Amino acid sequence: METPNASSENVGLDVKPLRTLSPMFPSTYGINSVSQSNAHPFIYISPSEHSSFPPFAAPNQPVHSTPIHATPISNGPRPNLYSNGTPTFYSPSIDLLDEEDEEVLPSAQTSAFGRKIKKPSHLGGYQVGSNSVTDGSTSTPVKTPQKKKPKKVQKIDSGLVPSLLDPRDSVEIVLMTFDALRRRLSQLEDGKEGKNSRPDLTAANTLMTNDLRANRGKRIGSVPGVEIGDIFYFRMELCIVGLHAPSMAGIDYMSAQFNDGDDTVAVSVVSAGGYENEETDTESLIYSGQGGNANIDQKLVRGNLALERSLHRGNTVRVIRSVGDYTTTNGKIYFYDGLYKVQSSWVEKGKSGFNVFKFKLLREPEQSPGLAIWKMTQQWKDIPASRGRMILPDLSSGAENLPVCLVNEVDDEKGPSHFRYSTKVAYLRPLNSMKPLEICRCASVCLPGDVNCTCAKLNDGDLPYSSSGALVSRKPLIYECNASCCCSSNCRNRVTQKGVRIQFEVFKTRDRGWGLRSWDPIRAGTFICEYTGEVINKINLEVDNAEDDHYIFQTIGVDEKAFKWNYGPELLGDPSADYSSENLGPLPIIISARHMGNISRFMNHSCSPNVFWQPILYDHGDEGYPHIMFFAMKHIPPLTELTYDYGMSNGAGSRMTRKCLCGSPKCRGLFG
Structure with missing residues (x-):
């Protein structure tokens, strides 16, 4: 069925065409960092308590399926980004909340990384390294935040640091360490009055404090070390592997300079069931824009505008879906479903009666199955006889x-x-x-x-x-x-x-x-x-x-x-x-x-x-x-x-040594 657009007579809304509206893109919270588009994932251990940021490795590994000719939008002088023929992108470490998601959190709650989350101005976000808040038309002076003294980094067992040449290993060790910390923190809190109800946030904060993280810097396209079908039980797991930076917002975006000028595009979306999305089709997703939870019309700002820009630019967007799971605290599991492109966008009235932005994303061809696997196994569990062969x-x-x-x-x-x-x-x-x-x-x-x-x-x-x-x-x-x-x-x-x-x-x-x-x-x-x-x-x-x-x-x-x-x-x-x-x-x-x-x-x-x-x-x-x-x-x-x-042993009475066919990059060649 043809998807309606903003000018459809059936919609009957007095709205401007999406591309004529003024953009409103706040810079994200955090510290500016530059990551090449082919940046390699890594885990970094600060060599001293005075070293706050790691150097960025850049092995030759492409990260997006379709070439996107873009360079970063930076707050300072821009270096010669095309000296090696490879574009690079500006990105912060990790985003906290967009304005429209502020209502989800209690006023006294801190972010996963220990920062107090303050209610942002309705005019936009804070410009990092700048002294203004902007909505595209006005400018208001604000106090420039002062740099804080870096926290002392503890000495970490070198066994936690994976090889920098293996992106999959980097991602797996980060996730393994995060979940191990979370389980241990839960164990320590068990039986205590007023116990920490969010050990996942504490675990993520511990990793960030110790600079243990994979894939710093945002990127368009695939994330090294993250495979289609990978599952995550906490939003913070998406953050620490570089798959989706915001800890709560559903749309992640970044600023870049394209051949014909600067623009801000979406890099990933999380469909977590909080909005009126349509996600029954394994090859497409109708994604609802963010904002408007307080019974107001959604605005073409921030993530919504970034998705519209992605429609114009044609860049790929990572899609993370969720499925229900009664065994989890939040009742869902997240999984990476692959790369999509925004095909169309329009405005319609939601169930609340207010305007909602809609975006249709189509899955890129020739990718491993994602949602299709979940639908298939669910059918087998419901009707075992439907399992073929x-x-x-x-x-x-x-x-x-x-x-x-x-x-x-x-x-x-x-x-x-x-x-x-x-x-x-x-x-x-x-x-x-x-x-x-x-x-x-x-x-x-x-x-x-x-x-x-x-x-x-x-x-x-x-x-x-x-x-x-x-x-x-x-x-x-x-x-x-x-x-x-x-x-x-x-x-x-x-x-x-x-x-x-x-x-x-x-x-x-x-x-x-x-x-x-x-x-x-x-x-x-x-x-x-x-x-x-x-x-x-x-x-x-x-x-x-x-x-x-x-x-x-x-x-x-x-x-x-x-x-x-x-x-x-x-x-x-x-x-x-x-x-x-x-x-x-x-x-x-x-x-x-x-x-x-x-x-x-x-x-x-x-x-x-x-x-x-x-x-x-x-x-x-x-x-x-x-x-x-x-x-x-x-x-x-x-x-x-x-x-x-199975292990390895050549002693008497043990299994006969056999050739290994596991296919792992770290295959020993033999086992037994």
């Missing part, structure tokens, strides 16, 4: 809490070799002959901060899981409450023993046999499954040689990256935990899932895994033979293969 609707035959679909979209193979599905581990001796665990006497449930809880004491004084059931940090061994404890089954310290809570499918890969993936998004720290099978001893393993057994689990090496998943205690002023392969030797437990097992037997190896294993005890106290539980190392989008690092 299905072999079995439930591989577990009802043994799991949710059915495990078996599919093959590669060839005609009808399934994996025969095995007995089991959700339990078969030990060499009965459980009742093993050392018992200590018990807690907590009434109803174990509470955070309870100094009398025996199970908390076993876990170094803290309950290991958040209120949502996410693992806070990896440890050498975790103790869950057991059957003899006085607390109920609803206790937060009983996570893994309740079984799988995610809808999985076993699928045929192209070159690595069968694999495992999920129809659901998986949040970092979420319990995946247990590695089940038959516990065997080392003697039997050596006798059988096990060279043809592809289903052996051994703790032959500690995945160093799994311990880097922890919260980086030095960022919070805590002593670093000394967890490494040097002081954590291999456990004696060896599990074979060749003849019996569960979905874990289908998890393939990767040198860049998204899952890690964690030893846990809950039904016996023999620390050498714990349950091997798997947790998500990072946020995992739907239909992403789940993998963990």
Whole structure:
């Protein structure tokens, strides 16, 4: 259906054509910085407390699919930006709020980075480094803000700093560190009166204070290290990876000089459900302009004007969509849907009866699917029979809490070799002959901060899981409450023993046999499954040689990256935990899932895994033979293969070394 425009007789609004209205673009809050259009993502550690800003790296890597000939609009003298033939853009570090979003925040609230958010003038924004506020026609003197003394930057573990040559690694470590800090802050606040209800803001502030961030500077087009389909549980995650700078505003924009003059264009939009957007189509988005929440007409200013300018300039705009999720605090998950272009714009009356700007954005062709994946998996969950190329609707035959679909979209193979599905581990001796665990006497449930809880004491004084059931940090061994404890089954310290809570499918890969993936998004720290099978001893393993057994689990090496998943205690002023392969030797437990097992037997190896294993005890106290539980190392989008690092060992009785086909940029070439 043809989209109406501003002059349509059906609209009947007395409005001027969009391009005849006076622009109103405030400079964003923050500090001016210049980033080349092909700027490389990085994490920077200030070398001293007197160094406030990092240098900007600029490897040769294009960032937008369509050439945009633009240079920055700067407050000062402009250097020779075309000396190397590459345009550069002006941009601030991070935006706070646009005027129209001020009403969302309480008057006393601070920004994510510790600044008080003051109500801006209705005439426009503050010019950084200038002494005026402007709406395009008037000028009012204001006090020039004074520079503040830089905060002292703490010494950071060098293990938190990724290689500057790998943008994906940079983004992943920033997100991993952010979420680890957020989980730890939540754990520290649990049980306190007047606790911090926004640990995500505190975590982001901590990263910014320590100059830990990827992709400084705004850019048109793709963001290095961020892939289509990547998921985010907090708006601040979009900010710290450079995908969308405003912490609340839905439209991000930047100033640039094009061949025919200066202009300000949109670089990204977030469709979060707060406005009357139309987003059912996987290849287009009808985006409502910002402002007008207080029952007034929207104005062609700031983000609205930037989107209209993008229509005129034809630049690509990053689109971040959201989907509902009842497990999250705000009820939604954000995901990057790819590059779009503004096709048309118009004005219409919204449900409130006031004028609303509308923008139609079309998705650029030949991109990986974004919203289409979410719609497809949701349909499968609603109607499992709609899953194409299905072999079995439930591989577990009802043994799991949710059915495990078996599919093959590669060839005609009808399934994996025969095995007995089991959700339990078969030990060499009965459980009742093993050392018992200590018990807690907590009434109803174990509470955070309870100094009398025996199970908390076993876990170094803290309950290991958040209120949502996410693992806070990896440890050498975790103790869950057991059957003899006085607390109920609803206790937060009983996570893994309740079984799988995610809808999985076993699928045929192209070159690595069968694999495992999920129809659901998986949040970092979420319990995946247990590695089940038959516990065997080392003697039997050596006798059988096990060279043809592809289903052996051994703790032959500690995945160093799994311990880097922890919260980086030095960022919070805590002593670093000394967890490494040097002081954590291999456990004696060896599990074979060749003849019996569960979905874990289908998890393939990767040198860049998204899952890690964690030893846990809950039904016996023999620390050498714990349950091997798997947790998500990072946020995992739907239909992403789940993998963990099998490790490397050439010792006798271990798995045979095999060639690795994981395809990771950091592939070791071998595993086992």
